[in-house]
Structure formats: C-alpha cells, structure tokens
Amino acid sequence: MxxxxxxxxxxxxxxxxxxxxxxxxxxxxxxxxxxxxxxxxxxxxxxxxxxxxxxxxxxxxxxxxxxxxxxxxxxxxxxxxxxxxxxxxxxxxxxxxxxxxxxxxxxxxxxxxxxxxxxxxxxxxxxxxxxxxxxxxxxxxxxxxxxxxxxxxxxxxxxxxxxxxxxxxxxxxxxxxxxxxxxxxxxxxxxxAVKGQNALNEVPEAIMKGMLWNTVYDRVKDRLVTPVARTWCLGKMGEWVMFGSYVLFCWDTFLSSLLCGIQDKKLAYQQIYSILQEVSSRGMIPNFSGELRNSEDRSQPPVGAFCVLKLYEQFGDIVLLEQTFEALLKWNQWWTVNRDGNQDGLLEWGSDPYPDTPENTFIAGVEQVDDLTAAKWESGLDNSPMYDEVIYNKASHTMELSDVGLNSLYALDCRALSKIAELLGKQTFAISLAVEYERVKTLVNFELWNEEKGIYMNKDWKGAFNERVSPTCFYPMLAGIATPEQAQRMMNEHLLNENRFWGEFVIPSVPKDDPAYLEQDYWRGYIWGPMNYLVYEGIKNYKFHDAAFAFAEKSNTIFMKEWKLHSQIRENYHAITGEGTCTHMQTWGGLLGYVYTEEFISASAWGGYRFGNLSGVLGGLNNFPLGSDRYTVDSGSHLIVDKNGEPYIRANVPVLITDWSIKNRVLHCSVEHRMAGELVLTINDDADEFIIFIIGLTGTRELRETVDRFSQVIALI
Structure with missing residues (x-):
C-alpha cells in the first residue's frame, strides 16, 4: 500500500x-x-x-x-x-x-x-x-x-x-x-501546477509549497512522507531530540491529503498510505509515530474515512477505497471498545496504560500514559479549557466526559465508512455502519444538545453540562447530526455572534467570553487550520452559503497575511492580531487557505463537484484536478469553467453549482442563482441528457432535457 x-x-x-x-x-x-x-x-x-x-x-x-x-x-x-x-x-x-x-x-x-x-x-x-x-x-x-x-x-x-x-x-x-x-x-x-487568480492569487501555490517543502524521504521505511513540519522531526527541547528523521501525526496527515489533492493525486494518496502504515497491532492509528518514538497509548480525532472518501469523490479511484477500507474499519471499531468508559454509548478521550516506556515519550522529560494530560493529547486540543476541571478515570482509562467533538467525528467516520462499504459492494458493513451512525446521532442529540444554551455541550458522567465550549461543539453540523433548526440556532447565537466566535479573525479555539480567550495560548484562543476546516464543512452541509463564504474568506485573510509578509505557514494564528504563532512552515496551516479554494471549486465527500459561489467576488483557480481532468474556474459576476482547456460551463451572473455528477451519460446537478441571467453548458462529450434542479428568483424547478450536440442554453429566471 x-x-x-x-x-x-x-x-x-x-x-x-x-x-x-x-x-x-x-x-x-x-x-x-x-x-x-x-x-x-x-x-x-x-x-x-x-x-x-x-x-x-x-x-x-x-x-x-x-x-x-x-x-x-x-x-x-x-x-x-x-x-x-x-x-x-x-x-x-x-x-x-x-x-x-x-x-x-x-x-x-x-x-x-x-x-x-x-x-x-x-x-x-x-x-x-x-x-x-x-x-x-x-x-x-x-x-x-x-x-x-x-x-x-x-x-x-x-x-x-x-x-x-x-x-x-x-x-x-x-x-x-x-x-x-x-x-x-x-x-x-x-x-x-495549480494556480490561483484574483482573490485566490498565490493561495493554492502557498498551500502546495507548504506541502512540498516538507515532503522528505523516510529511510526507516523506504518511502516518501510529509511531516507537518521538518522542525517537528529534528527540533530539540533542551537536549531532547523530538522524533528523529520522520514523524507523522494522525489527523494532521489525513488532512494533509486534502491539501495535496489540489494539485497532485499521488502525493495526496501517499499521505493516506503513509499514516496507515503506522497502525498499531490493536488496529489503532497512533497520535504520532516517528523514528524514535510513537504513542501506543492513544489515537487522535478520527477524520481518516472522511478524507479518503473525499479524495475518492475527487479522483474516482476505487483502488484507494479497496486499499484503505480494512484499516479504517479496524480503527473505527477500536473506538467503541476502548473509549466508552462508562458504557453509555458515548465516547470519551483517553489513554491506555500501554506501554509506559521512554519510546512513548511525547514531551521532553514526560514519560506518561493513562492520565488526563495524555487523554488531552488524544483529543488533539492539548490545553483546551474544556478539559481544565475534567476528572480522569484510571479504571476506564478515559476522561469522565462525553465529548461532542469526538462523538461527532466518530459518527462522521461511521457515515463515511458506510458509503465506502457501499461503493465496494460490502453491503453488510454498509448497513451496520449506517445503523451505528444513526445510533450515535440519536444519542448525541438526546444527551449533548443543550436546549437552553442553543448549542451542543460536553457532559460529565454525573449528567452535568460542561460550560466551557469550543468550535468542536459545532462538529455535529459536520456529521449531519444537527437538525436544521439546531444548526440555525448555533449559527445565530454562537458562531456569528461577535461576542462569542465571530469577528475579524475566525474561529478562535475558545469563545471570546471565556476567561481563557485573553490568554491566547495554543488551544486557549489561537486559530487553527484543522478546526476552521471542520467547522467550515459543517457550515456548508447546512447550505449557509453566505456564512460559509465569509468564514472561508476570513480564514484565508489570516493565512495570506502571514504568507505575504514572511513567506510562512504557521501552526496556528493569534485570534486578536491575526499574526502567525508557534511552528513555522507547518503544513496544516494551509487548511485556512484551502477552505477558500473550496468556495470556487471542490469535490464533496458525499458526491458531486462544486463550481462557483454567489458572492460576486472575483477569483478562481487554474489547473485544478478533478478525476483525470484539469479544470479552470473563474467566478465573480459570472462563472466560467473550462475542462482541459475547452469551454464547459458559462454563466453571465453569479451561480453556485453543486452535486455535479455524470453517470451513464446523464448529468445531475443543482444550480442556485439570485439574479436573472443565462447558463450555457457545453457537455456533449460527456452527457446525452441532464437533470438540473434550479433554485432561483421564482423558486425551485426541475429541468430535464436532452443535450444539444453543441451547447445547451438555460434561462436563469
């Protein structure tokens, strides 16, 4: 593999x-x-x-x-x-x-x-x-x-x-x-290479520079790997060398696969393959694995199946699913066996008492497993105030806290794996994983939704909500758990509330009214690429188009500010000043720019391509890979899409095209617009028929027609 x-x-x-x-x-x-x-x-x-x-x-x-x-x-x-x-x-x-x-x-x-x-x-x-x-x-x-x-x-x-x-x-x-x-x-x-233009000028190029300058040869396993930063491999804390000639962090590497996907399929797949080579004998993907040490006691947020499915929908290679399903399924099953400490059906972060050796060391001088600190490391949110007063249970090896973020990501993992199993013809797994998804979805809504506060909240084992929240409390939107009404409340009362999470720079890792916000210390206030990406995907899920664009635009502003000033991609960013902080040239900071590229062209994990947006902001990308083809998109007061250098889609008003898929020479898609205009499709090489749902000034209509052998002109009314 x-x-x-x-x-x-x-x-x-x-x-x-x-x-x-x-x-x-x-x-x-x-x-x-x-x-x-x-x-x-x-x-x-x-x-x-x-x-x-x-x-x-x-x-x-x-x-x-x-x-x-x-x-x-x-x-x-x-x-x-x-x-x-x-x-x-x-x-x-x-x-x-x-x-x-x-x-x-x-x-x-x-x-x-x-x-x-x-x-x-x-x-x-x-x-x-x-x-x-x-x-x-x-x-x-x-x-x-x-x-x-x-x-x-x-x-x-x-x-x-x-x-x-x-x-x-x-x-x-x-x-x-x-x-x-x-x-x-x-x-x-x-x-x-992929290239950005206008609002996206230098954005995809910067993302890829972050990936490519960190891609190195791993002599230990004779392969190509992309650590989050070269510094993490060879940096020192005092006299302590960190990880050796390579280190791969779990969710970092999965998310890096998406960054690579904007230009190079092989490098994207190599991210997936390399981290799956680190799977433990128990089927768990470690928090980190390197030349000198690895974390056999804990894992990290389960985003792997989602990333694999999204890459499949972008490139269409069934072999990617065939080569990864079994390992991803074992990891999925590991969670319920090892991280449901009180057996109530909801998961908690934890750390197993195995092994307690120097090889398991994460921080210099700290050789610890099976405690609250190690469990925080499993969450990926090392010092989040959500976990400040949490009790760690030595008998269950978990926190005594049912976590919104973890349960949402586990549900997402089940949903993505169910679809992968279906694509592979593994119907038994597809059904059982879908059932598990629905079980967790029901429990999260019943146990972790706080109706009074209008947001999902972590809950301790005594049944009390934890008042300390973070953007992980929006992850139920990513997993499709929230009802439309719940999602709307979270958006209005929390995410878009300037006293909570909204502002010039988004999204702080704690709300502004949390005492930890002013500390601006790592996960106590800083803005993080992976957190922004997962929240952004949730916003898109519920079709909050304007909010999604604004969120992506603000994320990209932070990203490009540091890049243009210092030619650097940072581990995280200061939520008050927008300045880059912590590790220099760290790959996953590129996710802040990646979300903006997704507003112009992308592939959805749940199927179909997306072209354009409704903002009217002029921007686009050249040479973006979808399937085996290369696309150019130019969006603003219009939409222009070329496929392999040839005209493909034209609109003379802003349009958002989603769910674009062609199967058996039939095009299916949705088109949204807010101004009267004209849409021209030149798809005769790909399709004989189209079925388009148009959402416009006069409501929603379905259009079914045979494709003209030249171009199809559709009135947007």
Whole structure:
C-alpha cells in the first residue's frame, strides 16, 4: 500500500535536515550547499524555517525548486533543476552589501549509510560520487577559493560567495545553457501546477509549497512522507531530540491529503498510505509515530474515512477505497471498545496504560500514559479549557466526559465508512455502519444538545453540562447530526455572534467570553487550520452559503497575511492580531487557505463537484484536478469553467453549482442563482441528457432535457 515512487527517483530536497541539498532516493547520493564565515570560523549546512526568507516554487518530480536562505545577514537564492541523473544548481547572493569573508562549501556524500564514496578530481573543480550502480560527476562553476580552510564534515569545494555559482551533474554545459535549463524547467513546473487568480492569487501555490517543502524521504521505511513540519522531526527541547528523521501525526496527515489533492493525486494518496502504515497491532492509528518514538497509548480525532472518501469523490479511484477500507474499519471499531468508559454509548478521550516506556515519550522529560494530560493529547486540543476541571478515570482509562467533538467525528467516520462499504459492494458493513451512525446521532442529540444554551455541550458522567465550549461543539453540523433548526440556532447565537466566535479573525479555539480567550495560548484562543476546516464543512452541509463564504474568506485573510509578509505557514494564528504563532512552515496551516479554494471549486465527500459561489467576488483557480481532468474556474459576476482547456460551463451572473455528477451519460446537478441571467453548458462529450434542479428568483424547478450536440442554453429566471 504505497504510491509508486519510480517517477520520484530524481534529484530533489528529500533530506529532512537539508533544504539546501539535493539527493537521489535510489542510492542516497547527495550534493549539499554549505556556508562558511571565514571571519567567525562558523560553518553551517543545516537551516530551519526561521532562517528561510522565501519559499519558492517546488516541483515534486525534481524539475525545479527555489528557496532563499539567510546566513550571517546575507540572503542567498538556491535554485535547482533536475532530469534523470543530471541536475543544475545555482546559488546566487541577493542584494547588497556582500561580505567577502562568506564562502560557499559544496560537499558530496552518501546519506544514511548509502554505499558509495566521494573524491575530488585533480583539477579541483569536480566532485566524483561513485555508488554501486552510478557515477555522478559534479562540476562546480564559480570562483574557487584555494586558501580558505573549511572544517566541514564531508569532502567539498570552497568558493567565494559574493558572486553566483553553478553546480552541474553529469553534464558539461556553459553558464547560458545552465540558465536555459533552469528557466525551461521552471516554466514546465509552473505550467503543470495549480494556480490561483484574483482573490485566490498565490493561495493554492502557498498551500502546495507548504506541502512540498516538507515532503522528505523516510529511510526507516523506504518511502516518501510529509511531516507537518521538518522542525517537528529534528527540533530539540533542551537536549531532547523530538522524533528523529520522520514523524507523522494522525489527523494532521489525513488532512494533509486534502491539501495535496489540489494539485497532485499521488502525493495526496501517499499521505493516506503513509499514516496507515503506522497502525498499531490493536488496529489503532497512533497520535504520532516517528523514528524514535510513537504513542501506543492513544489515537487522535478520527477524520481518516472522511478524507479518503473525499479524495475518492475527487479522483474516482476505487483502488484507494479497496486499499484503505480494512484499516479504517479496524480503527473505527477500536473506538467503541476502548473509549466508552462508562458504557453509555458515548465516547470519551483517553489513554491506555500501554506501554509506559521512554519510546512513548511525547514531551521532553514526560514519560506518561493513562492520565488526563495524555487523554488531552488524544483529543488533539492539548490545553483546551474544556478539559481544565475534567476528572480522569484510571479504571476506564478515559476522561469522565462525553465529548461532542469526538462523538461527532466518530459518527462522521461511521457515515463515511458506510458509503465506502457501499461503493465496494460490502453491503453488510454498509448497513451496520449506517445503523451505528444513526445510533450515535440519536444519542448525541438526546444527551449533548443543550436546549437552553442553543448549542451542543460536553457532559460529565454525573449528567452535568460542561460550560466551557469550543468550535468542536459545532462538529455535529459536520456529521449531519444537527437538525436544521439546531444548526440555525448555533449559527445565530454562537458562531456569528461577535461576542462569542465571530469577528475579524475566525474561529478562535475558545469563545471570546471565556476567561481563557485573553490568554491566547495554543488551544486557549489561537486559530487553527484543522478546526476552521471542520467547522467550515459543517457550515456548508447546512447550505449557509453566505456564512460559509465569509468564514472561508476570513480564514484565508489570516493565512495570506502571514504568507505575504514572511513567506510562512504557521501552526496556528493569534485570534486578536491575526499574526502567525508557534511552528513555522507547518503544513496544516494551509487548511485556512484551502477552505477558500473550496468556495470556487471542490469535490464533496458525499458526491458531486462544486463550481462557483454567489458572492460576486472575483477569483478562481487554474489547473485544478478533478478525476483525470484539469479544470479552470473563474467566478465573480459570472462563472466560467473550462475542462482541459475547452469551454464547459458559462454563466453571465453569479451561480453556485453543486452535486455535479455524470453517470451513464446523464448529468445531475443543482444550480442556485439570485439574479436573472443565462447558463450555457457545453457537455456533449460527456452527457446525452441532464437533470438540473434550479433554485432561483421564482423558486425551485426541475429541468430535464436532452443535450444539444453543441451547447445547451438555460434561462436563469
């Protein structure tokens, strides 16, 4: 169960420690760009996100990458372009003044015990990397420094750093020829990448840079993985190394699959496959799993089946469902066996007393399981005030708190798995999972809805509601648990209430009237991509179109503010100032931009594509993948959709098209509009008939017609 990586056997930034190096996965040969301050005798060849001033284009297949790094006050642009065994690498100083005492040190090596050796050719301008199967002749073009002695760990060549240098592998090109390769490969990569326009300018590109610059080679399991951030792998707390050469967090990685899906199906699937490879012997997907340690005692929010189903609806590959159903089902079944502490049918977060070993360590110096802190970690909301006064039950290994968020996500998991089972023809499972979904839905509504407060609330085992709420209390909308009336109350009284959750920046992880809000500390106030995404999906479920658009737009504003100022995607964001906080260049911050792309084009987990919105805001995406096709959407006072470069949908007023699906050459969809106009469909290559529900100025009508062999013109009245 793994994406075919044969196309990825290219020179690329696969080394988790070194964005400033290119490596081949096949034999672990690496060429690294190091920096040396001859005045301070300081050598550096490892750079973290805070030392990167700009994340540029990055191609998964090694065709082009670009990044800017800061060393000793000077900024350098690193560009690479590869094709098979060959690559071109350019390092150029940016701006001025340039310090003459700064040097480049170009080294060659084999990583992680790769079998091979490195030597320097007699003329001194070449490195030779020789593996069992290949020889790599590395030529350095620049002003060689013969006098400076660099105490590097690997054999290398020293050059002056005040002018651009070039490195090429297995070629003898001139500088103009190398520049041509860089320009050509960059053009090809840009042409193949998803692109945002107008309101979505740079949004999908930033999301993908977050994913691709964090995608690395895992030597332990010989695969490609995307940690939430390289920093989480190799960062330190005091003397304590965090997780080693890789770490995968559970719900983070599942949600990352959706981010990858806006451009690259293979990388999206690899997120799913890689986290499912971490499943425990008991069928549980751990909170985290890494080279040095993993969490055998606890899991994390069950969003996996939903993400897999959404990817299936986007790309249509039944094999994805076939390869993941069994593991996802076992995880689903694990919850009721291990997390219903009082056997009342509702779930609680917990932590099992197994194993209590250093390998299970999460935070430096804390080797703990089976307590309230570990149970909070399972929730994913580590220090949420919802759990401040909660009792932990050692006998059940759970909190004594039936949790709205957990039960809603478990219900969602059952619903998604039921549909997957149906698609796979596993009717027995489809039925039993649907029954389980209805059981949990009924219980959540009966036990956890607070009619007086107008919101779902956690409840302790004594039957008292927990007054501390968070956006997880809106998750019943995501799972389809809330009635329309309940959803409307939550929207009006809580989510859109500026004294609670609404405002310039949304959605704070605690309401504004909670004492913890002013703390703005992690899950005590900060805004988080995953929380925004799950709440947003719930808003869409109940067709609150205007609120969904406003929510997505506000989320994207926070995301792009940090990106445009600092070229960073952050772990979370300050709910009062909107500034980025905590870990730099963390993948799931991209979910704040992702929700905005969903307002223009997306695939629903429950079936059908969506095009456009009713806002009138001008924006769109180019090269967005649906099925095996690429779409361009331009939405504003109109809607323009092209499929593979050809006209597909046209409207001269804002329209929202949902549930778009074509089966047996019959198109089914819904079209909503608020202005009179015209809709033109050019779908004769795909469909012979259409059935469209039109919701407009005169109410709702159903239109059934045979498709014209040219274009179908539909009046919007």
């Amino acid at each position: 793994m994406t075919d990586l044969s196309l990825l056997n290219c020179w690329n930034t696969w080394d988790v420690r070194h964005v400033n190096a290119v490596m081949r996965m096949s034999d672990l040969a690496q060429v690294r760009v190091g920096f040396y301050d001859n005045q301070r005798k300081l050598y550096k060849d490892e750079f973290f996100a805070t030392e990167i001033t700009k994340y540029g284009m990055h191609d998964l297949y090694g065709r082009y990458s670009e990044i800017e790094i800061k060393f000793q006050g000077s900024v350098y642009k690193l560009e690479s372009a590869s094709n098979g065994d060959q690559f071109v690498y350019k390092v150029s100083p940016q701006g001025s003044p340039l310090n003459s005492h700064l040097k480049f040190y170009i080294s060659g090596l084999f990583r992680w015990g790769g079998k091979g050796n490195c030597s320097i050719a007699k003329e001194g301008h070449h490195l030779i990397l020789q593996s069992d199967k290949r020889k790599y002749a590395i030529q350095v073009v620049g002003e060689i420094d013969e006098s400076t002695l660099v105490n590097g760990s690997h054999l290398g060549i020293t050059l002056h750093a005040d002018k651009p240098i070039y490195i090429q592998c297995n070629s003898t090109m001139t500088i103009p020829e190398m520049e041509s390769v860089l320009a050509k490969n960059k053009g090809i990569s840009l042409n193949d």
